[in-house]
Amino acid sequence: MKPIPKLQYHAPTTVDEALELLADLDQAKLVAGGTDLVPLLREAACRPSHLVDLNRVPELNYIREESGLICIGATATHTQVAASPIAAKAPALVDAVSRIGSPQVRNRATITGNLCNASPAADSAPPLLVHEAELTIRSLGDTRIIPLDELFEGPKLNCLEPDEIVTEIRLPVPPGGSASSFKRIGRRKAFTLSVVSAAAYVEMDGAEIKEARLAFGSVAETPVRAPDVEALLRGEHLTDRLLEEAAEAVKSSVAPITDVRGTAEYRRDMCGVLLKRALAEAEERVR
Amino acid sequence: MNTVRIDFELNGLPTTVDVEPYINLVDMLRDHLDIKSVKKGCEQGECGACTLLLDGNPVASCLVLAPQVEGRHVTTLEGLEKNPLMVDLREAFVENGAVQCGFCTPGMLMSAYALLRDNPHPTEQEVKRGIEGNICRCTGFTKILEAILDAAERIAPE
Numbered sequence: 001m002k003p004i005p006k007l008q009y010h011a012p013t014t015v016d017e018a019l020e021l022l023a024d025l026d027q028a029k030l031v032a033g034g035t036d037l038v039p040l041l042r043e044a045a046c047r048p049s050h051l052v053d054l055n056r057v058p059e060l061n062y063i064r065e066e067s068g069l070i071c072i073g074a075t076a077t078h079t080q081v082a083a084s085p086i087a088a089k090a091p092a093l094v095d096a097v098s099r100i101g102s103p104q105v106r107n108r109a110t111i112t113g114n115l116c117n118a119s120p121a122a123d124s125a126p127p128l129l130v131h132e133a134e135l136t137i138r139s140l141g142d143t144r145i146i147p148l149d150e151l152f153e154g155p156k157l158n159c160l161e162p163d164e165i166v167t168e169i170r171l172p173v174p175p176g177g178s179a180s181s182f183k184r185i186g187r188r189k190a191f192t193l194s195v196v197s198a199a200a201y202v203e204m205d206g207a208e209i210k211e212a213r214l215a216f217g218s219v220a221e222t223p224v225r226a227p228d229v230e231a232l233l234r235g236e237h238l239t240d241r242l243l244e245e246a247a248e249a250v251k252s253s254v255a256p257i258t259d260v261r262g263t264a265e266y267r268r269d270m271c272g273v274l275l276k277r278a279l280a281e282a283e284e285r286v287r
Numbered sequence: 288m289n290t291v292r293i294d295f296e297l298n299g300l301p302t303t304v305d306v307e308p309y310i311n312l313v314d315m316l317r318d319h320l321d322i323k324s325v326k327k328g329c330e331q332g333e334c335g336a337c338t339l340l341l342d343g344n345p346v347a348s349c350l351v352l353a354p355q356v357e358g359r360h361v362t363t364l365e366g367l368e369k370n371p372l373m374v375d376l377r378e379a380f381v382e383n384g385a386v387q388c389g390f391c392t393p394g395m396l397m398s399a400y401a402l403l404r405d406n407p408h409p410t411e412q413e414v415k416r417g418i419e420g421n422i423c424r425c426t427g428f429t430k431i432l433e434a435i436l437d438a439a440e441r442i443a444p445e
Contacts, residue, residue: 003309003310004309004310004311004352005309006307006309007308007309008308009291009308009309009352009354011354011357031352033350034350034351034352034355035332035347035350038311038332038349038350038351038352039330039331039332039350041309042330042331051308051309051352053352053354053355055355056357079344101332101420102335102419102420102421103344103345103398103401103416103417103419103420104332104335104338104345104346104347104350104398104420105332105347105350105420107341107344107345107346108346108347108350108351190415190416190419191333191419191420
Protein backbone atom coordinates (compact mmCIF):
# COMPACT_ATOMS: atom_id res chain seq x y z
CA MET A 1 0.00 0.00 0.00
CA LYS A 2 1.24 3.47 -0.90
CA PRO A 3 2.51 5.67 1.93
CA ILE A 4 0.90 9.02 2.64
CA PRO A 5 2.83 11.76 0.77
CA LYS A 6 4.84 14.17 2.91
CA LEU A 7 2.99 17.03 4.50
CA GLN A 8 3.13 19.29 7.51
CA TYR A 9 0.75 18.81 10.40
CA HIS A 10 -0.78 21.58 12.50
CA ALA A 11 -2.91 21.16 15.60
CA PRO A 12 -4.45 24.49 16.60
CA THR A 13 -6.31 24.70 19.92
CA THR A 14 -8.76 27.51 19.09
CA VAL A 15 -10.96 28.30 16.07
CA ASP A 16 -9.17 31.63 15.61
CA GLU A 17 -5.83 29.87 15.47
CA ALA A 18 -7.20 27.38 12.93
CA LEU A 19 -8.59 30.23 10.79
CA GLU A 20 -5.22 32.02 10.86
CA LEU A 21 -3.47 28.85 9.72
CA LEU A 22 -5.93 28.43 6.85
CA ALA A 23 -5.45 32.06 5.84
CA ASP A 24 -1.64 31.84 5.98
CA LEU A 25 -0.85 28.41 4.60
CA ASP A 26 -0.80 27.41 0.97
CA GLN A 27 -2.59 24.19 0.02
CA ALA A 28 -3.92 23.48 3.49
CA LYS A 29 -6.65 20.98 4.18
CA LEU A 30 -8.76 20.56 7.30
CA VAL A 31 -8.94 17.18 8.98
CA ALA A 32 -11.30 16.06 11.73
CA GLY A 33 -12.15 12.33 11.79
CA GLY A 34 -9.90 11.57 8.83
CA THR A 35 -12.00 8.57 7.82
CA ASP A 36 -12.52 9.93 4.32
CA LEU A 37 -9.42 12.07 4.04
CA VAL A 38 -6.70 9.60 5.04
CA PRO A 39 -7.52 7.09 2.26
CA LEU A 40 -7.63 10.01 -0.22
CA LEU A 41 -4.20 11.18 0.93
CA ARG A 42 -2.80 7.71 0.46
CA GLU A 43 -4.25 7.43 -3.04
CA ALA A 44 -2.90 10.93 -3.73
CA ALA A 45 -6.43 11.88 -4.80
CA CYS A 46 -5.95 14.86 -2.52
CA ARG A 47 -2.47 16.41 -2.17
CA PRO A 48 -2.36 19.13 0.48
CA SER A 49 0.97 20.48 1.75
CA HIS A 50 -0.49 21.13 5.19
CA LEU A 51 -3.05 19.45 7.38
CA VAL A 52 -4.90 21.51 9.96
CA ASP A 53 -6.35 19.16 12.58
CA LEU A 54 -9.49 20.37 14.40
CA ASN A 55 -9.46 17.62 17.03
CA ARG A 56 -7.64 19.70 19.60
CA VAL A 57 -10.06 22.62 19.39
CA PRO A 58 -12.30 21.93 22.42
CA GLU A 59 -14.75 24.73 21.52
CA LEU A 60 -15.83 22.76 18.43
CA ASN A 61 -16.83 19.57 20.26
CA TYR A 62 -20.41 19.90 21.53
CA ILE A 63 -24.04 19.10 20.96
CA ARG A 64 -26.30 21.62 22.71
CA GLU A 65 -29.69 23.24 22.60
CA GLU A 66 -29.71 27.00 22.33
CA SER A 67 -32.60 29.41 21.67
CA GLY A 68 -34.77 26.83 19.96
CA LEU A 69 -31.91 25.33 17.94
CA ILE A 70 -30.09 22.02 18.10
CA CYS A 71 -26.44 22.98 17.64
CA ILE A 72 -23.83 20.41 16.62
CA GLY A 73 -20.19 21.46 16.77
CA ALA A 74 -17.83 20.69 13.89
CA THR A 75 -16.00 17.85 15.61
CA ALA A 76 -19.04 16.06 17.07
CA THR A 77 -18.68 12.44 15.97
CA HIS A 78 -21.36 10.09 14.71
CA THR A 79 -21.10 8.18 17.99
CA GLN A 80 -21.62 11.36 20.02
CA VAL A 81 -24.63 12.45 17.97
CA ALA A 82 -26.15 8.95 17.97
CA ALA A 83 -26.03 8.93 21.80
CA SER A 84 -27.18 12.52 22.33
CA PRO A 85 -30.60 13.12 23.94
CA ILE A 86 -30.64 16.52 22.22
CA ALA A 87 -29.98 15.10 18.76
CA ALA A 88 -32.68 12.48 19.50
CA LYS A 89 -35.23 15.27 18.93
CA ALA A 90 -34.37 14.86 15.23
CA PRO A 91 -34.94 11.09 15.00
CA ALA A 92 -34.09 10.80 11.28
CA LEU A 93 -30.62 12.14 12.04
CA VAL A 94 -30.04 9.57 14.76
CA ASP A 95 -31.40 6.80 12.47
CA ALA A 96 -28.81 7.77 9.89
CA VAL A 97 -25.71 8.50 11.93
CA SER A 98 -26.04 5.44 14.12
CA ARG A 99 -25.73 3.21 11.02
CA ILE A 100 -23.05 4.99 8.99
CA GLY A 101 -19.87 2.95 8.56
CA SER A 102 -18.82 0.82 11.52
CA PRO A 103 -18.19 1.54 15.22
CA GLN A 104 -14.56 2.27 14.32
CA VAL A 105 -15.67 4.84 11.74
CA ARG A 106 -18.46 6.36 13.85
CA ASN A 107 -16.05 6.90 16.74
CA ARG A 108 -13.89 9.12 14.54
CA ALA A 109 -15.99 10.49 11.69
CA THR A 110 -17.78 13.80 12.22
CA ILE A 111 -21.21 14.80 10.89
CA THR A 112 -19.75 18.06 9.61
CA GLY A 113 -17.07 16.13 7.72
CA ASN A 114 -19.70 13.84 6.23
CA LEU A 115 -21.54 16.92 4.91
CA CYS A 116 -18.46 18.80 3.70
CA ASN A 117 -17.33 15.83 1.61
CA ALA A 118 -20.48 16.59 -0.39
CA SER A 119 -21.02 12.99 -1.42
CA PRO A 120 -24.45 12.46 -3.00
CA ALA A 121 -24.57 9.33 -0.82
CA ALA A 122 -23.81 11.04 2.52
CA ASP A 123 -26.35 9.53 4.90
CA SER A 124 -26.42 12.49 7.28
CA ALA A 125 -27.55 14.86 4.50
CA PRO A 126 -31.18 13.80 3.84
CA PRO A 127 -32.16 13.95 7.55
CA LEU A 128 -30.54 17.36 7.97
CA LEU A 129 -32.21 18.62 4.78
CA VAL A 130 -35.68 17.67 6.01
CA HIS A 131 -34.90 19.28 9.38
CA GLU A 132 -33.91 22.45 7.48
CA ALA A 133 -30.42 22.57 8.93
CA GLU A 134 -28.14 25.56 8.46
CA LEU A 135 -24.37 25.78 8.65
CA THR A 136 -22.33 28.39 10.46
CA ILE A 137 -19.25 29.10 8.37
CA ARG A 138 -16.35 31.14 9.71
CA SER A 139 -13.30 32.72 8.15
CA LEU A 140 -10.93 35.29 9.66
CA GLY A 141 -13.13 38.20 10.73
CA ASP A 142 -16.29 36.89 9.07
CA THR A 143 -19.19 34.57 9.87
CA ARG A 144 -21.93 33.53 7.48
CA ILE A 145 -24.87 31.19 7.85
CA ILE A 146 -26.19 29.22 4.89
CA PRO A 147 -28.97 26.68 4.44
CA LEU A 148 -27.49 23.20 4.10
CA ASP A 149 -28.61 22.73 0.48
CA GLU A 150 -26.37 25.63 -0.57
CA LEU A 151 -23.31 23.70 0.64
CA PHE A 152 -23.69 21.07 -2.07
CA GLU A 153 -22.51 22.17 -5.51
CA GLY A 154 -22.00 18.77 -7.13
CA PRO A 155 -20.56 15.34 -6.44
CA LYS A 156 -17.72 15.91 -3.95
CA LEU A 157 -17.97 19.67 -4.50
CA ASN A 158 -18.87 22.06 -1.70
CA CYS A 159 -19.24 25.83 -1.71
CA LEU A 160 -16.53 26.51 0.88
CA GLU A 161 -13.61 28.87 0.28
CA PRO A 162 -10.15 27.54 1.22
CA ASP A 163 -9.98 29.82 4.28
CA GLU A 164 -13.39 28.83 5.67
CA ILE A 165 -14.39 26.40 8.41
CA VAL A 166 -17.88 25.04 9.02
CA THR A 167 -17.99 25.47 12.78
CA GLU A 168 -21.55 24.39 13.48
CA ILE A 169 -24.63 22.61 12.14
CA ARG A 170 -27.86 24.01 13.55
CA LEU A 171 -31.45 22.93 13.12
CA PRO A 172 -34.68 24.07 14.70
CA VAL A 173 -35.90 22.01 17.65
CA PRO A 174 -38.86 20.26 15.98
CA PRO A 175 -42.27 21.36 17.26
CA GLY A 176 -44.73 19.06 19.03
CA GLY A 177 -46.75 16.90 16.64
CA SER A 178 -43.76 16.41 14.36
CA ALA A 179 -41.39 13.53 13.74
CA SER A 180 -38.92 12.27 11.16
CA SER A 181 -37.45 9.05 9.87
CA PHE A 182 -34.56 7.92 7.69
CA LYS A 183 -34.45 4.77 5.59
CA ARG A 184 -31.76 3.42 3.34
CA ILE A 185 -31.01 0.56 1.00
CA GLY A 186 -27.47 -0.76 0.75
CA ARG A 187 -25.95 -3.86 -0.83
CA ARG A 188 -25.93 -5.27 2.70
CA LYS A 189 -26.95 -3.99 6.13
CA ALA A 190 -23.57 -3.17 7.64
CA PHE A 191 -20.81 -0.83 6.61
CA THR A 192 -21.79 0.01 3.07
CA LEU A 193 -22.66 3.04 1.00
CA SER A 194 -26.35 3.66 0.44
CA VAL A 195 -27.69 2.73 -2.98
CA VAL A 196 -30.62 5.01 -2.17
CA SER A 197 -31.57 6.80 1.02
CA ALA A 198 -34.61 8.81 2.05
CA ALA A 199 -35.62 11.03 4.94
CA ALA A 200 -39.14 12.17 5.75
CA TYR A 201 -40.33 14.83 8.18
CA VAL A 202 -43.98 15.44 9.02
CA GLU A 203 -45.93 17.79 11.24
CA MET A 204 -49.39 16.40 11.91
CA ASP A 205 -52.57 18.19 12.87
CA GLY A 206 -54.63 15.22 13.99
CA ALA A 207 -54.87 13.03 10.91
CA GLU A 208 -53.91 15.84 8.56
CA ILE A 209 -50.38 16.47 7.29
CA LYS A 210 -49.66 20.08 8.16
CA GLU A 211 -46.09 20.06 6.86
CA ALA A 212 -44.13 17.43 4.94
CA ARG A 213 -40.52 17.46 3.84
CA LEU A 214 -38.70 14.77 1.90
CA ALA A 215 -35.06 14.37 0.94
CA PHE A 216 -33.13 11.70 -0.92
CA GLY A 217 -29.53 10.57 -1.22
CA SER A 218 -27.75 8.91 -4.18
CA VAL A 219 -30.44 9.95 -6.67
CA ALA A 220 -28.89 13.13 -8.07
CA GLU A 221 -25.57 14.97 -8.16
CA THR A 222 -26.22 16.16 -4.62
CA PRO A 223 -28.57 15.12 -1.82
CA VAL A 224 -31.94 16.66 -2.79
CA ARG A 225 -35.35 17.67 -1.47
CA ALA A 226 -38.50 16.72 -3.40
CA PRO A 227 -40.63 19.89 -3.19
CA ASP A 228 -43.29 18.79 -5.71
CA VAL A 229 -43.99 15.60 -3.76
CA GLU A 230 -44.01 17.54 -0.47
CA ALA A 231 -46.69 19.84 -1.93
CA LEU A 232 -48.79 16.84 -2.86
CA LEU A 233 -48.76 15.68 0.77
CA ARG A 234 -49.53 18.94 2.57
CA GLY A 235 -53.09 19.29 3.87
CA GLU A 236 -53.90 15.64 3.10
CA HIS A 237 -54.59 12.62 5.27
CA LEU A 238 -51.85 10.01 5.27
CA THR A 239 -53.73 7.12 3.69
CA ASP A 240 -52.30 4.14 1.82
CA ARG A 241 -53.56 5.71 -1.37
CA LEU A 242 -51.75 8.97 -0.70
CA LEU A 243 -48.53 7.03 0.04
CA GLU A 244 -48.89 5.24 -3.31
CA GLU A 245 -49.47 8.53 -5.13
CA ALA A 246 -46.42 10.11 -3.48
CA ALA A 247 -44.29 7.05 -4.23
CA GLU A 248 -45.32 7.27 -7.89
CA ALA A 249 -44.71 11.02 -8.04
CA VAL A 250 -41.23 10.83 -6.57
CA LYS A 251 -40.04 8.62 -9.41
CA SER A 252 -40.31 11.49 -11.87
CA SER A 253 -38.96 13.98 -9.35
CA VAL A 254 -35.50 12.37 -8.97
CA ALA A 255 -32.77 11.88 -11.57
CA PRO A 256 -30.53 9.04 -10.46
CA ILE A 257 -27.67 7.54 -12.45
CA THR A 258 -26.61 3.95 -13.06
CA ASP A 259 -23.37 2.95 -11.35
CA VAL A 260 -21.78 -0.09 -9.70
CA ARG A 261 -24.15 0.14 -6.75
CA GLY A 262 -27.39 0.12 -8.70
CA THR A 263 -29.22 1.10 -11.88
CA ALA A 264 -31.08 4.37 -12.34
CA GLU A 265 -34.33 2.45 -12.81
CA TYR A 266 -33.84 0.51 -9.56
CA ARG A 267 -32.97 3.66 -7.66
CA ARG A 268 -36.06 5.45 -8.95
CA ASP A 269 -38.28 2.56 -7.87
CA MET A 270 -36.59 2.34 -4.48
CA CYS A 271 -37.15 6.06 -3.89
CA GLY A 272 -40.84 5.27 -3.91
CA VAL A 273 -40.41 2.33 -1.55
CA LEU A 274 -38.22 4.25 0.91
CA LEU A 275 -40.50 7.28 0.78
CA LYS A 276 -43.44 5.12 1.88
CA ARG A 277 -41.43 3.48 4.66
CA ALA A 278 -39.99 6.75 5.95
CA LEU A 279 -43.28 8.65 5.82
CA ALA A 280 -45.16 5.85 7.54
CA GLU A 281 -42.54 5.60 10.28
CA ALA A 282 -42.40 9.37 10.81
CA GLU A 283 -46.18 9.47 11.14
CA GLU A 284 -46.09 6.54 13.54
CA ARG A 285 -43.51 8.33 15.66
CA VAL A 286 -45.78 11.36 15.98
CA ARG A 287 -48.36 9.06 17.53
CA MET B 288 11.02 16.79 6.54
CA ASN B 289 11.30 17.13 10.30
CA THR B 290 9.86 14.60 12.62
CA VAL B 291 7.43 15.51 15.38
CA ARG B 292 7.61 14.38 18.97
CA ILE B 293 4.51 12.61 20.22
CA ASP B 294 3.78 12.04 23.89
CA PHE B 295 0.92 9.70 24.65
CA GLU B 296 -0.06 6.81 26.84
CA LEU B 297 0.43 3.35 25.31
CA ASN B 298 -1.14 0.50 27.24
CA GLY B 299 -0.97 2.51 30.43
CA LEU B 300 2.66 3.60 30.01
CA PRO B 301 3.79 7.15 29.19
CA THR B 302 5.42 6.91 25.76
CA THR B 303 7.43 9.33 23.66
CA VAL B 304 8.24 8.79 20.02
CA ASP B 305 9.66 10.92 17.19
CA VAL B 306 8.03 10.20 13.83
CA GLU B 307 7.13 11.87 10.56
CA PRO B 308 3.75 13.58 11.03
CA TYR B 309 2.23 11.94 7.97
CA ILE B 310 2.53 8.31 9.01
CA ASN B 311 -0.49 6.62 10.47
CA LEU B 312 -0.95 5.14 13.91
CA VAL B 313 -0.71 1.52 12.82
CA ASP B 314 2.71 2.16 11.22
CA MET B 315 3.92 4.11 14.22
CA LEU B 316 2.98 1.26 16.56
CA ARG B 317 4.37 -1.54 14.38
CA ASP B 318 7.54 0.12 13.11
CA HIS B 319 8.56 2.33 16.02
CA LEU B 320 7.10 0.75 19.15
CA ASP B 321 7.12 -2.98 18.36
CA ILE B 322 3.36 -3.36 18.81
CA LYS B 323 2.56 -6.13 16.35
CA SER B 324 -1.02 -7.07 17.29
CA VAL B 325 -2.36 -4.23 15.15
CA LYS B 326 -2.44 -5.69 11.63
CA LYS B 327 -2.20 -3.82 8.37
CA GLY B 328 -5.04 -5.03 6.17
CA CYS B 329 -6.88 -2.73 3.81
CA GLU B 330 -5.47 0.55 5.14
CA GLN B 331 -8.79 2.20 4.30
CA GLY B 332 -10.65 1.61 7.53
CA GLU B 333 -12.75 -1.13 5.97
CA CYS B 334 -11.36 -4.39 7.36
CA GLY B 335 -10.86 -3.69 11.06
CA ALA B 336 -7.59 -5.67 11.38
CA CYS B 337 -5.87 -2.59 12.87
CA THR B 338 -8.59 -1.90 15.46
CA LEU B 339 -7.39 -0.56 18.81
CA LEU B 340 -8.88 1.57 21.56
CA LEU B 341 -8.34 5.33 21.48
CA ASP B 342 -9.41 6.78 24.82
CA GLY B 343 -11.32 3.52 25.26
CA ASN B 344 -13.22 3.58 21.95
CA PRO B 345 -12.50 1.25 19.04
CA VAL B 346 -11.00 3.00 16.03
CA ALA B 347 -9.24 1.89 12.84
CA SER B 348 -5.60 2.87 13.50
CA CYS B 349 -4.89 3.06 9.76
CA LEU B 350 -7.15 6.14 9.60
CA VAL B 351 -5.54 7.91 12.55
CA LEU B 352 -2.47 10.00 11.86
CA ALA B 353 0.35 9.49 14.35
CA PRO B 354 0.31 13.05 15.78
CA GLN B 355 -3.42 12.76 16.45
CA VAL B 356 -2.74 10.59 19.51
CA GLU B 357 -0.78 13.33 21.28
CA GLY B 358 -1.89 13.35 24.92
CA ARG B 359 -4.33 10.49 24.42
CA HIS B 360 -4.65 6.89 25.61
CA VAL B 361 -3.98 4.07 23.17
CA THR B 362 -4.80 0.49 24.17
CA THR B 363 -3.84 -2.52 22.07
CA LEU B 364 -4.25 -6.24 22.65
CA GLU B 365 -0.81 -6.26 24.32
CA GLY B 366 -2.15 -4.00 27.07
CA LEU B 367 -5.09 -6.29 27.81
CA GLU B 368 -3.14 -9.54 28.04
CA LYS B 369 -4.12 -10.14 31.67
CA ASN B 370 -7.42 -8.29 31.62
CA PRO B 371 -10.09 -10.74 32.89
CA LEU B 372 -12.61 -9.86 30.18
CA MET B 373 -9.98 -10.26 27.47
CA VAL B 374 -8.82 -13.57 28.96
CA ASP B 375 -12.41 -14.87 28.81
CA LEU B 376 -12.81 -13.63 25.25
CA ARG B 377 -9.54 -15.18 24.15
CA GLU B 378 -10.41 -18.54 25.68
CA ALA B 379 -13.90 -18.43 24.17
CA PHE B 380 -12.39 -17.70 20.73
CA VAL B 381 -10.05 -20.69 21.01
CA GLU B 382 -12.66 -23.07 22.38
CA ASN B 383 -15.32 -22.09 19.84
CA GLY B 384 -13.04 -22.37 16.83
CA ALA B 385 -13.33 -18.65 16.14
CA VAL B 386 -9.71 -18.41 14.96
CA GLN B 387 -8.56 -19.78 11.63
CA CYS B 388 -5.79 -17.84 9.89
CA GLY B 389 -5.79 -15.42 12.82
CA PHE B 390 -5.17 -12.20 10.90
CA CYS B 391 -8.48 -10.60 11.91
CA THR B 392 -8.36 -11.96 15.46
CA PRO B 393 -6.65 -9.09 17.33
CA GLY B 394 -9.00 -6.52 15.79
CA MET B 395 -11.99 -8.77 16.32
CA LEU B 396 -11.01 -9.20 19.99
CA MET B 397 -10.67 -5.44 20.47
CA SER B 398 -14.13 -4.80 19.02
CA ALA B 399 -15.61 -7.66 21.06
CA TYR B 400 -13.90 -6.33 24.18
CA ALA B 401 -15.38 -2.83 23.75
CA LEU B 402 -18.79 -4.36 23.07
CA LEU B 403 -18.88 -6.59 26.16
CA ARG B 404 -17.35 -3.92 28.37
CA ASP B 405 -20.21 -1.55 27.50
CA ASN B 406 -22.92 -4.18 27.07
CA PRO B 407 -22.23 -7.39 29.03
CA HIS B 408 -25.46 -9.07 27.84
CA PRO B 409 -25.63 -8.36 24.11
CA THR B 410 -28.18 -9.97 21.81
CA GLU B 411 -26.92 -11.74 18.72
CA GLN B 412 -27.93 -8.69 16.70
CA GLU B 413 -25.95 -6.40 19.00
CA VAL B 414 -22.88 -8.62 18.64
CA LYS B 415 -23.23 -8.44 14.86
CA ARG B 416 -23.36 -4.67 15.05
CA GLY B 417 -20.42 -4.59 17.45
CA ILE B 418 -18.19 -6.38 14.94
CA GLU B 419 -19.63 -4.87 11.74
CA GLY B 420 -16.32 -3.06 11.17
CA ASN B 421 -14.25 -6.25 11.35
CA ILE B 422 -13.98 -8.57 8.38
CA CYS B 423 -13.08 -12.25 8.70
CA ARG B 424 -12.52 -14.16 5.45
CA CYS B 425 -12.11 -17.61 7.05
CA THR B 426 -14.78 -18.39 9.60
CA GLY B 427 -17.91 -16.99 7.99
CA PHE B 428 -18.44 -15.16 11.30
CA THR B 429 -20.67 -17.83 12.88
CA LYS B 430 -17.96 -19.17 15.18
CA ILE B 431 -16.94 -15.65 16.12
CA LEU B 432 -20.51 -14.75 17.02
CA GLU B 433 -20.78 -17.90 19.11
CA ALA B 434 -17.48 -17.17 20.84
CA ILE B 435 -18.49 -13.64 21.81
CA LEU B 436 -21.87 -14.81 23.12
CA ASP B 437 -20.06 -17.57 25.02
CA ALA B 438 -17.64 -15.06 26.53
CA ALA B 439 -20.61 -12.94 27.63
CA GLU B 440 -21.94 -15.92 29.57
CA ARG B 441 -18.55 -16.51 31.17
CA ILE B 442 -18.18 -12.98 32.47
CA ALA B 443 -21.70 -12.63 33.80
CA PRO B 444 -23.12 -15.94 35.00
CA GLU B 445 -26.70 -15.57 36.15
